Amino acid sequence: MALDTGSRAGEPRRARSARRGGPGGPGGPEDSVASAPPPAVPDGGIRWWQRLRRDRTLLLMVAPAVGLLALFNYVPLIWTTVAFKDYDPFTQGLWTSPWVGLDNFTLLFEDNRFWDAFANTLGITFIQLVLFFPVTIGLALLVNSVLSTRIRGLVQSILYLPHFFSWVLVITVFQQMLGGAGLLAQQLRHHGYEGFDLMTDPGVFKFLVTAQLVWKDGGWGVIVFLAALSAVSQDLYEAAAVDGANRWRRMWHVTLPALRPVIALLLVLRVGDSLTVGFEQILLQRDAVGPGASEVFDTYVWWVGIANTDYGIAAAGGLIKGVFSLVLVLIANKIAHMLGEQGVYQK
Numbered sequence: 001m002a003l004d005t006g007s008r009a010g011e012p013r014r015a016r017s018a019r020r021g022g023p024g025g026p027g028g029p030e031d032s033v034a035s036a037p038p039p040a041v042p043d044g045g046i047r048w049w050q051r052l053r054r055d056r057t058l059l060l061m062v063a064p065a066v067g068l069l070a071l072f073n074y075v076p077l078i079w080t081t082v083a084f085k086d087y088d089p090f091t092q093g094l095w096t097s098p099w100v101g102l103d104n105f106t107l108l109f110e111d112n113r114f115w116d117a118f119a120n121t122l123g124i125t126f127i128q129l130v131l132f133f134p135v136t137i138g139l140a141l142l143v144n145s146v147l148s149t150r151i152r153g154l155v156q157s158i159l160y161l162p163h164f165f166s167w168v169l170v171i172t173v174f175q176q177m178l179g180g181a182g183l184l185a186q187q188l189r190h191h192g193y194e195g196f197d198l199m200t201d202p203g204v205f206k207f208l209v210t211a212q213l214v215w216k217d218g219g220w221g222v223i224v225f226l227a228a229l230s231a232v233s234q235d236l237y238e239a240a241a242v243d244g245a246n247r248w249r250r251m252w253h254v255t256l257p258a259l260r261p262v263i264a265l266l267l268v269l270r271v272g273d274s275l276t277v278g279f280e281q282i283l284l285q286r287d288a289v290g291p292g293a294s295e296v297f298d299t300y301v302w303w304v305g306i307a308n309t310d311y312g313i314a315a316a317g318g319l320i321k322g323v324f325s326l327v328l329v330l331i332a333n334k335i336a337h338m339l340g341e342q343g344v345y346q347k
Contacts, residue, residue: 111313
């Protein structure tokens, strides 16, 4: 008892106070101040100017790309004001052209050719969505299933080759195959059948341009899906095979779920780009089938703005296209989020 008393007497005053729960003990003012967390500083305590100094090399590397993006994508937005002006580049500049309000939009909506072009654009886009994506996905699955590396490389080279052809060459090839004097029509006439000319048939024009797109860019679109498939772990295929899944089951339960995020992303981007369907491709074939079947949004804007010099109406059409495409991207991305996919950006 004496030793205990002596040890207590020799204890520091703060320790005895802590045992009693006094001013220096737990719950006292001193302890509450000491245990209070420090104020939160964003990004681990690094200020913005410190991050700027730390990442200055990376910022200098990306500065040229940002400058080009601003120069060619954002500075031209100043000329969207042409949609609200009576613009004449030869007698009046951008700043001195008189304002006309929404008159250009009124003239645009009253033009029946605009609505024909709008309907043709959506029709071609829908057909390409239905036919182009399944073809590219199927080609990716077939190429991925080839076991021989040498044969796979050869197949990929053959599929990629048409992507580097110009649209003039692509349309020439189709003309030589499916035109009125093409190879197939001549063979049919040679065997006593009536020939055909698909290149001048307005009824099949939408399917014709889709077939041209598939032949030219189908192999190139396979690259994205093959990149996604290369990231799939082989352990998943081995586990599925051990569980008794055949090749079709493995493709359905392993391969296609791995491609689902990529498919959702490309579909969102394609929906947002739905009003842009092969300007050069369709312009080269416009006279063959007539503007009623081939006129799309871009060719209409080109015809009105460049050929007829109605710059205000053409700018109004381009502005509507941009706003409509942005709305479609937001809607499609929201649907992708509802389906559990990331889309273009995360929630």
